[in-house]
Amino acid sequence: MSIEVLKPGLLSSLQDGGRTGQAALGVGHAGAMDVPAWRLANALVGNTGDEAALEFTLIGPTLRFERAATIALCGAIPTAEVDGHALPGWTRCRLPAGSVLRLGGMAQGCRGYLAVGGGFAATPVLGSRSTDLHAGLGPFGGRALREGDRLELDPHHADSLHGTPQPQVQAQPWSLDPRAWFEPEPIALALLPGTHTDRLEAASQSMLHGQTFRLSKDANRTACRLDGHRLDLQQPLELISEAVLPGTVQLPPSGQPIVLLAEAPVTGGYPRIGQLAAVDLPRLAQRRPGDTVCFHACTLEEAQQRLAEHRDRLERLLAAIARRLAAAS
């Protein structure tokens, strides 16, 4: 039993927490761009581990469910309807067998997550069910979904809210509050110093930490380019390739900074003018082309502190969801 892709949306792929520990072999991390949203979607359908969910970008897919399934939409919420009924986001819904789920465009944000009870049953590649589009690794040979693809569901998952299956869509009466995901622009992102931050011209250094940048159309899961201000080095640097990470801000000769994202390569040779605080990576992942961001300098201690607090809050929320689901069943 599976889900058939009737329309793939703009860029949809299966993603989990990513591929860890393989960078020395040239294999990048990939994984969900907005990890908290991916985890919350899983939690709402009762998944507790590293189950893959469907990540979609700006416009969601249209899917036909061959069997009944429990689903949740988190992150950026597209218009969503099943047989004429609008479907809410940030909660869980029960779809009867044969449902056609039509996801459209999003009013806000850039990436949404569709989780199903039991998770999608893809074979792990190098320990992960994430799609690495750049390297061609993972489900569907590492490519984005296409019309006609079939997403397999875990055949052993006893997927039911409780009681007998209803012929209609059922939404759970409570939902999460998504307001934290949608902030007014420009959003402020914390930037750790990079190897070559102090090699920027003085004017460029103050621009980096004060001015507003716009996300270019040149954006994918690997990187996004920032327009609006050209940054210059005091003098050109001839560098050799070194490790880079998701969140590394590189400055290519064009002078337009590039922020590496979930599918960052493992090495790069451009000057590195900053490292985005890890806690702010999912916030950047929800910005769309044309949105504005600005940076402020932060220390490693501040970044670690915020990351730890953020993780604690997320863990408490995940635990609260699990308790509430257990109480309802």
Next chain:
Amino acid sequence: MSSTPQCEAMAEDALLLRFGDAIDVAINAQVHAAARRLHARCPGLEIVPAYASLLLRFDPAQWPAREGRSPHEQLIDTVLAALQQADQEREADRQVDIPVLYGGECGPDLAEVAILTALSVEQVIARHAAASYRVAMLGFAPGFPYLLGLDPGLATPRRHDPRQRVPAGSVAIGGSQTGIYPAELPGGWRLIGRTPLRLFHVDAPTPSLLRPGDRVRFQPIDAATFERLAGAATP
């Protein structure tokens, strides 16, 4: 060994050790010697070698701030101490032989490399196959080895017009380096031959044929041997 590396906190969970700033055989040897020591003495670190640096990924929760020392500072103390200890016994480098069919369809740029280097095609092959190379690092794509040790007489600039599709197994020269494309990829290096071996195979127990620090030699083979080995490599 070795000079003390420069340490740079790169991210909340990442420390970069830098041994130099050039693509250099001796500096890269220090990188791999350090990687080996840290593998043996500091379990729980992910270690990513590059030409002149090592990235260490760690779990900051395992290194909680103590006596005013941050997680990164404690890791630096531990790593520098581990690098200072002498090796009990020096483990030999892994040696991997790569059979290559040079020229023809497999190496469409071989003749051009010969012209650019003012050598005969036979001399290019002989010099490329005579050298012992080191896998400086893997990158660009899963399993792509950047090899140091190219005969300086074979250094050739990259193509002005990169190919959209370089076939898997292509052996190529790019500047002063040589490498092997593990999969069909775009690329601007000059293709001089092809190996029938699979460099990267996600279902294999060790997915990458080559690991950072390995020693590599190329063995010229003929078309019949290529076919036989290619048949054996197909799953």
